[in-house]
Amino acid sequence: MRFEYVLLSLLAARPYSGYDLGRWLESEGQFLRPRAHHSQIYRSLARMVADGWVRYEVDAREGRPDAKVYRLTLLGREVLLEWVRSPYEPPSRFQEPDFMARFGFAAALDRRAAVALLRTELDHRRAQVARSRGRDRTMRFQEPIPELDPVRAQAVFDRMHEYGMRAVDQWIEWLEDMLHRLEEGEDAR
Template structure:
């Protein structure tokens, strides 16, 4: 998942300025990507415009510098939806935000697409639990520095149990969402909000 995918998704909901996008990443998107800088937002917007995924119009602001309001293009909508509904390779750590990022734009997906996404996640995590939950966690230790075996074992056991509980909670929450979706009505996904700005030279 790239920052561009997230920004395309936000623009798909509503045209926004660079400042608006940064504000979104600092609030709603703060768990989807860590510490997004303003410079990163503007670099991504420049890339998106070069690729034809977004356009901007100047928004007059009396007494202040005009703002650029960015819009999604048809090509940008295609790139966004290809990522959103395309193959989902579950990351090696369930806490990585790839799943949450796609779920953040669930309104652009069908119920069946969402259920398939959740099934992929649940299958991957079930296989991880089967493979790693009861693995041999012993380590061959020949420390070259002072080392407390007992203290290490206490912390290691805590980490294992804490991780197992977090994984179980994740699996349970995803399964709960899947059950809720089964009872939800099947509706047509929302169309992305496309802009009406014209490329330079087409005016």
């Protein structure tokens, strides 16, 4: 997912300065993506201005440096909605930050797009579970180095798999609940 989509989504809600975008990403947005440095935010905003996705106005501030306050343009809105409504390809790992960011913004912008996104993720995870849930997980060792303990390795990987199964099951349950809420037109809280 391009970082610009996160910024466009935030600017769809209200105007922000680059500094305020950084503060939001460090607090409320900390689970959406890895930490963004202010220089990355400002470089992205400059590209988005050049591409016509956002515009800014200078906000004169007494006793402090002036701030550029960014707003979404009509083209930026189109780009954002195109991303929200574009096909989604689930990654091999579940609960990727890209999915969460895209879903969170899609749910606020286009309920049908959010439902389609949930269905795609849910179908993919159910198929993933069906393919792997009953398979043989016995580790096969052939000439392991002396430091490798095969019994401990198998035990650790078994526990890791059990944890992963519970986590995927909980993820699927969350997806099903969100899908139900959005399909029924309920508030997704």
